[in-house]
Every structure is written in structure tokens, then in C-alpha cells.
Amino acid sequence: MISKFIKILYVVSTFLIINEIASLGDVLQFIDLSSFLIVAIPSLLACAVGWFESKTAAIHCAFYSLILSGILGAVIGLIRTFSDAMGDSVILQAGISVSLLPIFYGLSIALLILPFYLMSKSTK
Structure with missing residues (x-):
């Protein structure tokens, strides 16, 4: 019971943190489709490849690919x-701010799946 409460509290607090970061200014400054696709497509493909092995492998593949594809997108x-x-x-300032969005997307989604990653890691 306490474990489920902690998980729910973690997800809610993660959403609140992301909401606070997004509310720092105009919400549209955090939306860039190409940056999101650079993070989402490799992560979904890695999750699908890992799914053929096991659900645990899918979560691990998704977690690591979110972080790595975010870094790759920023580079x-x-x-x-x-x-x-x-x-x-x-132009330099605008470009740098947009180029950091893949890291934001990757880490935000990785924070959301972190409890599942830790649960799957502890059941091995």
C-alpha cells in the first residue's frame, strides 16, 4: 500500500516539476516537433526491439534510448x-535554446518511466 502511494506521489510530483518548468514562460517555447521526433522515434523503436525479448528489456531499452537520443538531438x-x-x-541564442529541447524531452519522459525502470531492475 505504501509502495503504491509513493509511486503515485512520484508521478504527481514529476508532473508538477515539468509543469513548473514549462510555466516559466510561453508554453510554445517548449514545443518543437522535430526535437520531439528525434527523441520519440528511436525510443519507441528501441522499446519495440526490447519487447521481443521481455517487458523488462523493453523498459531498459526505452529508458536508455530516451536519454541518449536526447543528447544526440542536442548535439x-x-x-x-x-x-x-x-x-x-x-540566431545563436534561439538556436541553442531549440537545440536543448531534445534533452528536455528525453529527461522528462525518462523521469516518468524511472519508477518502472527501477521496479524492473529490482525484480531481476
Whole structure:
């Protein structure tokens, strides 16, 4: 009973943290479809590949691929930003903020599945 309460409390607090971060400014500044797809597609594919082995492997694959695809998306975004900036600081600032969105998406979703990851890790 206490374990379920802690899990529910964790999920609610994670949603509140994400909501607070998103409410720092205009919500539209946190929405970028290409950044989300860079994180979502590899994670879903990794989860599907892991699903063929077991549900535990699917959760592990999804968890690690969320973090790694977020980092990869940020690196790709930074490379594109620096190659297109040409000394214009406004373009550079906007590009860096957008290039960090995949890390935000990956870590936010990873925080949501962290309890399932830890539960599957403890049952091994």
C-alpha cells in the first residue's frame, strides 16, 4: 500500500516539476516537433526491439534510448546552430535554446518511466 502511494506521489510530483518548468514562460517555447521526433522515434523503436525479448528489456531499452537520443538531438541541433549562425547573436541564442529541447524531452519522459525502470531492475 505504501509502495503504491509513493509511486503515485512520484508521478504527481514529476508532473508538477515539468509543469513548473514549462510555466516559466510561453508554453510554445517548449514545443518543437522535430526535437520531439528525434527523441520519440528511436525510443519507441528501441522499446519495440526490447519487447521481443521481455517487458523488462523493453523498459531498459526505452529508458536508455530516451536519454541518449536526447543528447544526440542536442548535439545535432548545436552543430546546425553553429553552422548557420555566422556571428548573429540572436540566431545563436534561439538556436541553442531549440537545440536543448531534445534533452528536455528525453529527461522528462525518462523521469516518468524511472519508477518502472527501477521496479524492473529490482525484480531481476
